[in-house]
Amino acid sequence: MRLRSHSRIWLGTVFAAATVLTASLTTAVPSSAGSSSTSSHKTFVRPAERGGPGRPDARDVVLAVHGGAGTALDPDTTSPQQERAYRKGLTDALRAGQRVLRRGGDSVAAVEASVRVLEDNELFNAGKGAVFTADAGHELDASIMRGSDQAAGAVAGVRSVRNPISAARLVMEKTRHVLLAGEGADDFAARNGLPTVTQDYYWTQKRWDQLMAAKEKARNAKSAPGEGTRGPGGGATASDDEQTKGTVGAVALDGRHNLAAATSTGGMTNKMPGRVGDSPIIGAGTYANNGTVAASATGHGEVFIRGAATATISHLMEYGDLDVAQAAYRVLVKQLPQLGGDGGVIALDGEGVFDAPHSSPGMLYGYLTGDGKIITKIFPSESPANE
Template structure:
């Protein structure tokens, strides 16, 4: 596939007002989940390793989604419009997946439907709204796995699939492989009838602002003699931008937070008690072209195995790869007899921070026990229970680290 010119980026240099967002948790459709119980720990300061208890977040969950872990949304600085946009985005994904389950569909179909909704929403760093690479392009990753037979599919570094998770599903269902990358993955998807787009489809102002901020930081680092062109691992999945209020445009694209590590994912259990998980991301702002994180790697960003857990991760990708995050949760449950909450806590809170990175995971057991531990200040996520109650969480006081 021929690389498309990036001349479309030039007009974007006239950036709009920067916006800052913070992540919180709030119920929709009558769901509970506003604040954490009094006996839970307060959020840890940035950079401080949190401490807390390994306790399930909820019971009887059939589907959960996340919209990324990272710099948390600040309740005091988040406009009502932005809060509503994030909650609505998570809730729409939950409804899409739950609709599949309600009709007797498989957990695999449900997680794909939920993730596609998030990929189509420019608030999140996946599909539309993906972050920029160092050369001002977009390279997207995704994976999906079903727990019945451990079949899985993934794509990495795709540049023209509208919904990378659909590409991952096609690899799982229509090829003998698990992972296809780059041009081959794009071509494979196109040959199987998946929707394709040009690179400008993924563009949003918030992500462009984040790239410009990262470039300025590199410039400052070089001027101080401490930088190396931005390849030192300090990039963040989502990026940073200056603080500011809402713009005059209250569309999802304008309300997107350039700070959030907006990797998306979903986990589900269906009527047959079959598990499935899926993850999708645009990666890290200002990442080196060709960089692949944990999201498309089975056992790191995504894992599902009947009898143990469906898990989707978000955070410092390199650390989640080195720690084999999601498969380790499953192994602790299978071989050590740990519950889903204690296993997820052990990996996300106790082990991975020692490798030098933070993040979170949504983890669902076959009986509907659900946990969403994170070592980062916040993690956007939500879930729907078997009685149809939807809960969304976007603010730190709704999801203290470790709980």
């Protein structure tokens, strides 16, 4: 039977049901992510195949990131410059987390560092590259969770924090609350010394063009603001085949075998002011429990909230005796689409077993293995949608 989450000595228990599987795996050694070998500076493109439905994508993983799920990047129309930019964005985030692990930092610090890099990269729908609300503003959400004791922090609807994920960590570590929203969250972040910005910091031409296209589409369809084609993070976009990505996240396993997860987003294009998606909701967009999984989700936020996506993965592992790949596949591919939404998740267990199932056509993600290899996946051929 799978060990229950409240035990602090779960790593010392080996249960018979896992014997055959674990005998064939290389044990994750998170501290090796900090080795100074030259392999830690190489980026490897994963071959086209993946683990398959309900089977792990990779093993001996110590850190993974995602850049959103949605429509797929088309290799025929994606320029070499764009491909390099997306791969570099994911790789830079992984290296930031790797530096934390290398110096003996914990998994919480590693996921925060990785997500901060993605928030500062305008390619992604978080921080600098956040999408616009219906009133042409920006409202950002983020959350973080520590697997050792299920401590968590989150912010929703912030408008002036440069790095919402750092504000979420402050909520976890400096308050008795889990979620702060709006002006109160902005003020709390500023009082605690986090860099603040004006709304124009988040502005990018691409996101402005997406807002204009979404409004035009909504007018033509005579639909209300916030409705329309779902895009990365569940937003309304200009067209069904738009190739932008969205919500970002990270999961990590540190040298003390502690898991952590973090997620950050600008939400959905043309969303109603005040709308909050799954990213800052613990158990929906983010979850971490040393006895089961660290998971960060991306997709149709309302459905991920209704389906309690990441907590359900953990519960299937804890009470249903499923492994991480089986549980993530069941939730992302079998359950959530029945509620009317798609998306993906990165999920990592305490043995370094990793999977990234998604029901959307594509998902951007990458991971770092214990021996320092970095793998990125941005095209459908590298990460086909699960069925």
